[in-house]
Amino acid sequence: xxxxxxxxxxxxxxxxxxxxxxxxxxxxxxxxxxxxxxxxxxxxxxxxxxxxxxxxxxxxxxxxxxxxxxxxxxxxxxxxxxxxxxxxxxxxxxxxxxxxxxxxxxxxxxxxxxxxxxxxxxxxxxxxxxxxxxxxxxxxxxxxxxxxxxxxxxxxxxxxxxxxxxxxxxxxxxxxxxxxxxxxxxxxxxxxxxxxxxxxxxxxxxxxxxxxxxxxxxxxxxxxxxxxxxxxxxxxxxxxxxxxxxxxx
Amino acid sequence: xxxxxxxxxxxxxxxxxxxxxxxxxxxxxxxxxxxxxxxxxxxxxxxxxxxxxxxxxxxxxxxxxxxxxxxxxxxxxxxxxxxxxxxxxxxxxxxxxxxxxxxxxxxxxxxxxxxxxxxxxxxxxxxxxxxxxxxxxxxxxxxxxxxxxxxxxxxxxxxxxxxxxxxxxxxxxx
Numbered sequence: 572x573x574x575x576x577x578x579x580x581x582x583x584x585x586x587x588x589x590x591x592x593x594x595x596x597x598x599x600x601x602x603x604x605x606x607x608x609x610x611x612x613x614x615x616x617x618x619x620x621x622x623x624x625x626x627x628x629x630x631x632x633x634x635x636x637x638x639x640x641x642x643x644x645x646x647x648x649x650x651x652x653x654x655x656x657x658x659x660x661x662x663x664x665x666x667x668x669x670x671x672x673x674x675x676x677x678x679x680x681x682x683x684x685x686x687x688x689x690x691x692x693x694x695x696x697x698x699x700x701x702x703x704x705x706x707x708x709x710x711x712x713x714x715x716x717x718x719x720x721x722x723x724x725x726x727x728x729x730x731x732x733x734x735x736x737x738x739x740x741x742x743x744x745x746x747x748x749x750x751x752x753x754x755x756x757x758x759x760x761x762x763x764x765x766x767x768x769x770x771x772x773x774x775x776x777x778x779x780x781x782x783x784x785x786x787x788x789x790x791x792x793x794x795x796x797x798x799x800x801x802x803x804x805x806x807x808x809x810x811x812x813x814x815x816x817x818x819x820x
Numbered sequence: 821x822x823x824x825x826x827x828x829x830x831x832x833x834x835x836x837x838x839x840x841x842x843x844x845x846x847x848x849x850x851x852x853x854x855x856x857x858x859x860x861x862x863x864x865x866x867x868x869x870x871x872x873x874x875x876x877x878x879x880x881x882x883x884x885x886x887x888x889x890x891x892x893x894x895x896x897x898x899x900x901x902x903x904x905x906x907x908x909x910x911x912x913x914x915x916x917x918x919x920x921x922x923x924x925x926x927x928x929x930x931x932x933x934x935x936x937x938x939x940x941x942x943x944x945x946x947x948x949x950x951x952x953x954x955x956x957x958x959x960x961x962x963x964x965x966x967x968x969x970x971x972x973x974x975x976x977x978x979x980x981x982x983x984x985x986x987x988x989x990x991x992x993x994x
Binding site for chain 2: 671693694696697698699750751752753754755756806809810813814816817818820
């Protein structure tokens with residue numbers, strides 16, 4: 572049986588090779604035939620899932636909620652100590668020094684990562700700001716968000732924390748961070764579809780066993796998931812979904 | 821408790837004898853029960869970027885408290901787990917707010933309650949939060965509740981302080 576493994580489209584471009592290395596390692600360790608799917612957008616991801624072409628998915632937390640509750644996926648694992656966090660930053664010389672300084676009518680640059688936007692909106696509540704107060708400026712990627720901030724085209728920008736921290740020192744020196752979320756309990760998760768139930772034990776063993784050997788560790792390092800994956804029970808996933816439910820409004 | 825004992829010590833405002841003076845207060849809950857609490861006027865700033873998370877069982881007994889909750893409250897995790905959620909109830913909170921919380925959560929479907937809350941710490945200080953509470957539904961059955969709190973703006977704190985004062989006066993005291 573061939574399994575389709577879909578990686579949510581919000582991964583950093585420099586991790587692309589790492590996901591292919593993971594796919595190769597999982598096949599070798601599990602003996603399963605796994606095909607990697609790397610959709611370029613959320614729309615493409617949703618289409619693949621709706622068409623029933625996805626057996627395993629490395630899902631962002633907000634999509635995972637719908638996949639579990641509405642499409643019958645089961646959570647089997649999550650990355651260790653790798654919560655999804657975001658950063659709001661402004662220009663180094665900006666008069667803004669904290670989130671409370673943001674004002675209605677200002678321009679905020681962001682990518683199409685909806686998790687980052689949602690968490691960012693929650694963090695901006697301290698400034699009494701809601702979505703409609705802001706002029707949103709879409710950017711292709713986080714480097715473009717940084718450029719818009721540095722050039723003064725945006726008052727501030729939203730970053731996936733991992734993307735912010737992997738910007739060059741030069742870029743970061745021309746900006747300043749207003750806030751970094753520390754939600755801690757929300758992360759990407761690995762979900763499996765019921766149709767691959769028979770293959771789950773082999774897949775899960777291969778995934779959790781990556782941190783046990785040198786080759787596997789190399790794969791994890793290339794993904795930026797240095798500590799590997801830990802098993803996730805359905806209740807862990809339900810807890811995370813309950814938590815995210817509270818952040819939606 | 822001294823500042824140094826609290827992990828958020830670096831964020832705390834300087835000691836102020838007027839704010840830090842602790843006095844005893846008899847607190848009456850909306851179900852008519854009461855207990856004595858110690859309160860001061862000292863406000864603890866909300867920890868930036870974090871969420872305060874707790875879960876309770878169906879009887880409102882705390883079953884889970886995340887690190888931010890434990891650190892801010894001044895209690896140890898062991899002291900919090902097994903206690904009723906109302907251990908956090910501040911006398912400046914109107915009873916009607918909690919009544920609305922529990923009435924909402926008793927609803928069908930996937931009810932969600934939002935509200936502004938002033939929580940009481942172990943040492944009598946307090947912090948303000950915007951709280952959201954949802955049912956924990958498993959296999960169609962409610963097995964408990966999750967409450968997630970986040971930071972609210974200073975203008976909202978001022979607004980709710982005034983509003984709750986009026987509500988408490990209308991309720992006939994705290």
